[in-house]
Amino acid sequence: MSLTSITAFMSMTLRVVIITFGSYALTDGLAAMLGLSLHRLGVPLSDAMLLSVLIAFLLFIAIIMWGFANRNSWKRPLLITIAAIVTKCFVSNIAHSVLS
Amino acid sequence: MNEKQQFRASMRWLHKWIGLILGALLFTVFWMGTLSVFDKEIDQWMQPEIRFNLSSKQIDVDSIVEKIKAMKPDDKLSSLLIYLPSKRKPYIEVNGRFKTSKIINERFHPETGESLGKSNSRAGSGFIYPMHYRLQGIQGLGYWFIAFATLFMMVLLVTGVVIHRKIFADFFTFRKHKKLPRATLDLHNITGTIFLPFHFLICLSGLTIFAGWYISLTSSITQSINNKDRTVELFYAADDYGYYKRPASEIPAEMLKLAPLIAQAEKIWANRYGENASVDRIDVNHYGDKNAYIEIRRHFPSNRTEAHSDSINFDGINGEILKDFVASPIRKIRTWLEGFHQIQFDHWPIRWLYFIAGLSGCILIATGFVYWISNRTDEKGHRELLNVRLVEALSIGSITGCIAATASLFVVNRLIAMSDANFDRSELEIKVFFCVWLFTFVHAVIRKSSAWLDQCWLIAALCLSAVLLNWFTTAFPFTLTSKVFWPVTGVDLVLILSTFIAIKCALRLKQPKQVESKEGVNSEINAALINFLDNTEKKDK
Amino acid sequence: MNLYLDAFLVILASILSFLGCGYLALAQQKHVNSVFGRGTQFTLKIPAMLRGWLLIAASLMICFTWNSIGFAFLFWFLLLSTTSLLITLVLCVKPAWLRFLFMCKFKSII
Numbered sequence: 066m067s068l069t070s071i072t073a074f075m076s077m078t079l080r081v082v083i084i085t086f087g088s089y090a091l092t093d094g095l096a097a098m099l100g101l102s103l104h105r106l107g108v109p110l111s112d113a114m115l116l117s118v119l120i121a122f123l124l125f126i127a128i129i130m131w132g133f134a135n136r137n138s139w140k141r142p143l144l145i146t147i148a149a150i151v152t153k154c155f156v157s158n159i160a161h162s163v164l165s
Numbered sequence: 166m167n168e169k170q171q172f173r174a175s176m177r178w179l180h181k182w183i184g185l186i187l188g189a190l191l192f193t194v195f196w197m198g199t200l201s202v203f204d205k206e207i208d209q210w211m212q213p214e215i216r217f218n219l220s221s222k223q224i225d226v227d228s229i230v231e232k233i234k235a236m237k238p239d240d241k242l243s244s245l246l247i248y249l250p251s252k253r254k255p256y257i258e259v260n261g262r263f264k265t266s267k268i269i270n271e272r273f274h275p276e277t278g279e280s281l282g283k284s285n286s287r288a289g290s291g292f293i294y295p296m297h298y299r300l301q302g303i304q305g306l307g308y309w310f311i312a313f314a315t316l317f318m319m320v321l322l323v324t325g326v327v328i329h330r331k332i333f334a335d336f337f338t339f340r341k342h343k344k345l346p347r348a349t350l351d352l353h354n355i356t357g358t359i360f361l362p363f364h365f366l367i368c369l370s371g372l373t374i375f376a377g378w379y380i381s382l383t384s385s386i387t388q389s390i391n392n393k394d395r396t397v398e399l400f401y402a403a404d405d406y407g408y409y410k411r412p413a414s415e416i417p418a419e420m421l422k423l424a425p426l427i428a429q430a431e432k433i434w435a436n437r438y439g440e441n442a443s444v445d446r447i448d449v450n451h452y453g454d455k456n457a458y459i460e461i462r463r464h465f466p467s468n469r470t471e472a473h474s475d476s477i478n479f480d481g482i483n484g485e486i487l488k489d490f491v492a493s494p495i496r497k498i499r500t501w502l503e504g505f506h507q508i509q510f511d512h513w514p515i516r517w518l519y520f521i522a523g524l525s526g527c528i529l530i531a532t533g534f535v536y537w538i539s540n541r542t543d544e545k546g547h548r549e550l551l552n553v554r555l556v557e558a559l560s561i562g563s564i565t566g567c568i569a570a571t572a573s574l575f576v577v578n579r580l581i582a583m584s585d586a587n588f589d590r591s592e593l594e595i596k597v598f599f600c601v602w603l604f605t606f607v608h609a610v611i612r613k614s615s616a617w618l619d620q621c622w623l624i625a626a627l628c629l630s631a632v633l634l635n636w637f638t639t640a641f642p643f644t645l646t647s648k649v650f651w652p653v654t655g656v657d658l659v660l661i662l663s664t665f666i667a668i669k670c671a672l673r674l675k676q677p678k679q680v681e682s683k684e685g686v687n688s689e690i691n692a693a694l695i696n697f698l699d700n701t702e703k704k705d706k
Numbered sequence: 707m708n709l710y711l712d713a714f715l716v717i718l719a720s721i722l723s724f725l726g727c728g729y730l731a732l733a734q735q736k737h738v739n740s741v742f743g744r745g746t747q748f749t750l751k752i753p754a755m756l757r758g759w760l761l762i763a764a765s766l767m768i769c770f771t772w773n774s775i776g777f778a779f780l781f782w783f784l785l786l787s788t789t790s791l792l793i794t795l796v797l798c799v800k801p802a803w804l805r806f807l808f809m810c811k812f813k814s815i816i
Contacts (some may be wrong), residue, residue, distance in 0.1 A: 066513075073559040086383075089382070090383040091378055091381060093381060093383045093384055093396075094383075095381070096380050096400075097384070097396050097399050097400070100399060100402075100403075101399070101420075107579070108495075109400045109493070110399075111402040111403065111405045111493075111496070112493055112496060113401060113402075113593075114377065114399055114402045114403035114671075115376075115402075115403045115495060115496060115498075115499055116495060116498075118373075118376045118377055118380050118400065118403045119369075119373060119376065119499065119502075120497070121380050122316065122369060122372055122373075122380075123369075125316055126316070126319050126323055127322050129179075129317075129320050130176065130179070130323065130324065130327075133175055133178075133179045134171075134172055134175050134176075134177060135171075135175065136178065141608065142329065153383070153384075153387065153396070156396050157387070157394040157395070157396050158401075160394075160395050160396045160398070160399055161393075162394060163399070164395055164398055164399065334734065336731075336790070336794075337727075337730075337731040337790065337794045337796075337797055338736070338794070339738060339794050339795065339797070339798040340798070341798045341799070355791065355794050356791070358809055359787050359790045359791050359794070360787050360791075362783070362787075363783075363784065363787060442743070467772065469774070469776060470776050470777070470780065505780075510777075512773075512777055512781070514781060515718050515777065515780060515781050515784065518781065518784035518785060518788055519784070521784075521788050521791075522784060522787065525787075576797065583713070
């Protein structure tokens with residue numbers, strides 16, 4: 066095993082892990098955001114969260130397919146991670162006001 | 166390559182890798198899920214004491230409560246969970262929890278009220294059904310493995326559609342006579358495209374059962390790191406089915422009888438929906454306390470697909486209605502999906518079609534593996550050194566191995582029944598299951614590709630012995646005097662059919678023996694090694 | 707409803723769905739070739755599609771008679787998939803059995 070092939074393998078694995086867990090975190094954040102937006106529009110909270118959770122499963126599929134569409138670049142994993150962090154920070158700030 | 170072709174190539178890579186990594190787990194989940202369609206019938210097969218039909222006369226539920234209290238006379242009952250009989254589960258099941266935290270789990274005959282004893286086998290609804298949503302032996306981790314596997318199964322389905330270009334042109338095409346990769350790929354494609362909506366909906370509906378909990382894992386993690394983040398509580402609202410809670414008041418009081426409350430609930434639902442409604446689950450909380458409350462649920466209606474849409478909470482002392490939960494129209498989407506997945510409604514033709522569709526899902530996953538392996542095998546049956554052999558052993562163990570292990574479950578159940586010894590029979594069955602499964606993996610590693618053939622014979626032998634043991638230890642079903650008990654005879658017939666299918670597969674797989682000298686094997690390994698080293702040298706340059 | 711009536715209606719719906727899927731399969735030229743022999747000159751696209759979808763709709767109507775609407779759609783949907791699979795297997799193993807679907811063409815061949 067040469068050094069280049071090992072580093073290529075490790076970076077591939079790292080990208081796969083980041084895309085997988087990043088997409089999962091991103092759908093978590095997006096589901097919460099979607100639920101809160103629907104709630105703002107007047108839907109009761111349980112119904113809003115319910116709809117957003119069902120849609121989130123479909124969103125996960127789309128994000129995974131998008132993330133792996135070009136598996137050799139670091140652009141997509143990075144974008145997914147940044148989007149996940151942004152949505153989750155955003156949601157945790159709003160969740161307080163809705164829940165209390 | 167233009168963008169579309171590049172996207173297809175990436176999706177092919179993704180489909181291949183997800184299939185290889187998760188295929189074994191997905192086959193297990195699909196296989197156990199397919200058997201769970203008939204889990205209650207398997208229960209009746211494995212536990213002969215519950216082989217009776219639902220009777221129209223039913224004993225008073227309150228006398229059952231008195232019996233539970235009488236089982237521990239110097240202890241106070243604190244909560245009760247009662248499952249009323251249904252067509253496929255014709256007995257009353259009660260879980261009672263006492264103040265000293267003792268829990269008793271009893272089953273009662275619905276007509277006479279006599280105790281049927283504790284079940285000595287976990288059988289279908291105790292082992293096979295939970296295995297397909299939480300695995301066994303790894304505590305809560307199983308839920309998460311399966312959740313991820315299901316999400317990625319949906320990714321597999323969608324990527325499969327993307328890479329399969331001729332969906333309608335090849336809809337009815339199965340070229341069985343062609344070479345193995347082409348024939349297997351055809352079978353993989355048809356079971357995938359013909360049952361595509363079913364597979365997709367089954368995966369999606371499986372996830373919706375624990376939806377809020379599954380989606381919010383990362384929010385739970387961030388909450389455990391940072392206590393002020395309460396995002397995960399938002400997801401509790403998604404899982405809200407009208408649960409009602411209030412703490413105990415520590416003041417004793419006289420409890421109401423359950424029977425009039427049940428009648429009242431059924432009347433409310435009958436008026437609301439204009440059809441017969443029967444209660445199937447009763448939760449009594451804080452029994453004997455002033456703040457007692459009784460939840461009466463219609464969890465699995467027998468005549469509609471929706472599950473868990475209605476529940477009424479009564480006050481335990483004066484009978485007033487504390488909360489009358491009716492699913493909102495949006496929540497009915499979720500309850501429809503849950504009912505679609507759990508298929509507890511009373512409709513045996515749909516049940517059989519689910520069984521066939523589930524088997525097609527198992528064939529889908531199995532042919533995926535066989536296609537990958539056969540693509541990397543040349544005509545003489547030579548394979549590369551490590552990775553194909555590894556995947557082959559993994560696939561044989563997880564496909565025919567899993568089937569053989571479940572067949573052994575049936576055999577062991579009947580073998581144990583023949584002995585009177587007093588030990589934990591249910592645990593022994595589980596241990597034998599996993600031992601047989603492990604053995605099939607080891608066998609696959611040793612015997613390589615002949616293991617398919619061997620394990621087909623093993624499955625045939627186990628299925629046949631299970632049926633014969635059942636007829637030996639309990640009654641033979643086709644006598645002139647006794648009526649056929651269809652749930653158990655149905656399982657017998659499926660086992661016999663499996664025997665025939667396994668024997669046919671084994672005869673098909675039998676190939677003429679190839680004369681292989683020792684030098685031949687060594688030279689094959691040498692050639693592969695040289696190939697491998699050549700490739701790595703090329704990469705270095 | 708009566709058990710025997712239910713069983714009869716299940717079988718009827720299944721047969722209609724099976725024939726319907728058979729006709730839909732014969733809308734494709736390669737299946738016409740395998741059923742009627744290679745080098746067949748005729749195409750059966752329009753009559754096959756027409757008869758196929760008609761029979762499948764008839765199967766759905768039969769399902770409505772003995773089920774509530776929700777169960778009818780669910781059962782019919784699964785039945786469609788199962789009979790498609792059966793047609794695929796018949797086409798693979800013994801395609802000549804499907805010749806009776808178009809009796810006129812069959813008679814002209816004999």
